[in-house]
Structure formats: C-alpha cells, structure tokens
Amino acid sequence: MSGAGFLLDLHRCVGCGACVLACRIENGRVLATAWRRVLPLNLRRQPAGPTYFLSVACHHCDEPACLRGCPSGAYEKRPDGIVVHREELCLGCRYCEMTCPFGTPRFDEDRGVVSKCHLCAHRLDAGLAPACVVACPTDALRYVPATAAPPADAVRFVPGFVDPAGCRPTLHFTTPAGARRVELFRHLGKALRR
C-alpha cells in the first residue's frame, strides 16, 4: 500500500451501519451528506454469487481524480497519503463530484462547499484510529497506515468495486474464505469483463 487507507473484510461486515453513524457523529454530518455509506450486494441472495456489504468512504487514491480536476487546489495529498479537502479554498463548483468515480465528494447545499472523508486525520494525528474503525463491532473495517502493508491475501478489487478512472484507490478487501467462494468471485469477474 502506498498510502494510508482502509481494509474491509467482506466476510465479517454485516452491514450494520455503525461505521456510518460513528463517522456522522465524529464529523458532524447529516445523513444526506454522510461521508461513509454501506452498499449491499445481492441482498436477494441469488445463488450465483456471494452476498456482502461494501462499507465505503473516500479511498484516498494514489492518483486522486478529485485532486487532478479541482480548479482551486482545494484538495491536497498529505505525505502519509491521506487526501484532505480544504473547505476554505472550495468554490462549490462540484466538478469533483463529476470526476470522482466512487461518488465520494458530497455537496453541502447550506454551506455551498463540498466535503469528504479525511480518514479522521485529526484522530490519527492524536494517535487514535478513525471513528468508523473504532465503531465497527465485527472488526471488519480496519485502518492500514502508509507504513504497513495489507495482508497478503488482500485484494484491491471485488465484483462491484472497480477503478474505472485509473485513480488507484487504497481500499483493500479480504474476501470470504474457502475455494468455492473464490471460484464464485472469479466467475463474476469473467462475466463482468465480457
């Protein structure tokens, strides 16, 4: 991993939304502009594929599209890889909403600026883990600092999570264990490539 990011264990995540709530409380977000969201896959439990939840926020990409596109330089990548948004420089043009392929930046109508997850940089600087990670009751969501490597079996992409704009997101996944599950992921991957 080149920058700090999250590691999500798809086998452990039960989609409870505690991470979303913790993020909202920590950063004072209303639901409409929440930085983290939990997206389910296959809630109908179609037998052809696995069921899991993607708890996603900003992926603090190595090549962030938001930073590339921003005309005012409101986005900044810290030395530890965290992509922060400086609201005092934001025009509210919402171009980052167009460029980010992960739907991360959220426009706040009342304040006229965009905002997004900063990986709880204030907590990290104080030696604490991000609020969403602390709140996760199953340890599905973990923080991986820039200095550490994700587990050897971690993967960067799973069905439903791709990198269409070459941003190189730092989010990693550990997938459900067992050869049969791995086969299902491969089967889905082939179908998506077609």
Place this chain on the structure above:
Amino acid sequence: MSRHTGHGPLVAFTSLAIAGAGLIVASACFEVVHHHRFPSALVAGVLLQATGLTVSLGHLGQKRRAWLAVRRTGRSALSNEVVSASLALASGVFAAGMGAWDRPDPTVTLIAGVVNAAFLVSIGLVYRVGGQRTWQGASVLTPLTGGCAFGAITIQAWSVTGGVLNMVLLLAVLDAAVFVQRWREVAAIRIPAASLTGSGMSHRDQLLGARLILLDVLPFFLLLAGPTPLAAVVAAAGLVVDRTGFYALALQRTTEHELAGVEEILASARNPHK
C-alpha cells in the same frame, strides 16, 4: 454528477457560451475565407458569452471565491476552461469594438476566432473525465462543431447582404459527422437496466435524434428557401437540446452503478449449485 439534482445552470451556461463563441468563430470563418463582415454577429456573440459566464458564476456555491478557479491553470481542465473563457471574451470584445468603431481588422477577427475555437475545445475537455462513459470520444469536439454550425446558421439567417450558404453547409455537415460518431459511441455502451431508471439513457435515441435534426438538418433546409430568423431559432433550440441531452446522458461508473451491474449478472446467471 450522478447526484446532481438539476443541471439547469450548466445547460444554460454551456448553451450560451457555445452559442456566443460559435458566432465569433463563424464570423471569423466568413471574414477570412469569404471577406464578408458581420460586426453585429460579433457583438451578439460577446453578449451571449458574457451572459453565459454570469450564469456560470451564479451556480457556484461560493461565488466570492470564483477567482480561485484559475489557481491550477495548466493542471486542471476546469481552470484551463476559465482562463480560455476570459481570453475568448476579451478577444471577442476587442474584435466587436473594432467593428463598432468602423475600424474592422480581419487579423483581430481571426485572432478572436482562434481564441474562441480554443475555448470551445476547452469546454469539451472539461467533461472528458475517467469513469464518465458517455462523455468520451467525439463528445469532446461537439461544443466546437456544434457552436460553429449554430454560428454559421445564425449569421446566414439574418444575412441581408447574402451570406455564404456553402460555408453553412460545410460546418453543418462537419458537426453532423462528429455528432453521429458520438451517437454511435453512446449506442455501443452496455448499461445495466437498474442504471436506466430515472436516467436520460432510456430516451437517448430521441434526445440525440432531436439534436441532430434541430441543429444540423432542419435549419439548413429552412435557409435553402432564403434567409429566415426561424432557422436560427431552430438551431438555438437544437443547441439547448444538445446540452440538455449531454447532461441527461451522463453515466458515471460509481460503485452504486457497478453493484447494479453485478446484481443484474447474478439475476441472469445460471445457478452454479445445481
């Protein structure tokens, strides 16, 4: 973009800016190639552009910080567009001013035409973002070709001295060719049914077809019968349909869309357990 609730300001800004810049580029083409001067077209172009830029300013969440938009010139496509818009407006004002003071200069008009053409290309480049599947390829060129076609049709529509119909035909055919290529690119995109809900993609052929007829085909046939302002009105409607369709057809590959695509595959896949 997928979460935008309304594209009205963007449609208005780009329609006005493309129309204005297109008028100036077409004026330059007529003046350089055929030595026909249309000073009123330059003035109209400048006014349209200025109105478009004002609308653009109005859609910002923080209008007082608008000047910060040039901070990343050369690195951000949006900064480049802001700079080229300013230069295009300034060159247009200068060319229109020379004409208004009865000192028309073909070189000044030519420079204004080139700068405005660059501005139209910069509009196309702003929207060439990774992950936006319908804003790739030929769509980068449609502001330039569409603007030029609109400008030529409008000048011809109000021409009392007799415009140059073959130039109008050339620019309209060029725009139609580029736009048909865009249509083919959009038609080739596979879209999950879930992503079609509430999206302009379910009406893509109607939107794209209306744009082609209104901007390129119908005005030309109206002009064949003689100069008529109706041709310009129809072309303007085509330009608005073009921009409305452009945003309505936005198809961003967000995680939500990707998951919808996987769900669709799962629903149609054979049961591997059987």
